[in-house]
Amino acid sequence: MNPIFLGRIEHGKLILDSPDRFRVLLSRYEGQPVEVVVRKKKSQRSILQNRAYFGIAVKILCLHTGFNREEMHDALKQKFASRVDEKTGLTIIESTADMDTVRFCQYYEDIQRWAIEFLGVYIPDPNEPPMFEL
Structure with missing residues (x-):
């Protein structure tokens, strides 16, 4: 399962809720091609x-x-x-x-x-x- 990171867009910049976790994940893919998906967060069933x-x-x-x-x-x-x-x-x-x-x-x-x-x-x-x- 691919990790999902939450955040928001402010003035055209991505502000992540867990930037340190994101950096750790990025380091695993150093030098490799990656795919990035950005979508509006939806409310999962409660x-x-x-x-x-x-x-x-x-x-x-x-x-x-x-x-x-x-x-x-x-x-x-x-x-x-x-x-x-x-x-x-x-x-x-x-x-x-x-x-x-x-x-x-x-x-x-x-x-x-x-x-x-x-x-x-x-x-x-x-x-x-x-x-x-x-």
């Missing part, structure tokens, strides 16, 4: 979103379907976070860990709608107080 997903949605659906946690997570990604590549015809499944907060909210809402419509199972919003203990 810890609370992750807890709600696995602790509420996945748990309720496991109880209802008999799937284990991993099977349910994989099935939900297949249904709500996949697309077919037009060139190859292969199904590409998006990683929920790579979703930003907005995309993850949409994913959770899609699961809620499907659960109530097709399974008759209510999945509460992450911020709803629990009606019972799971």
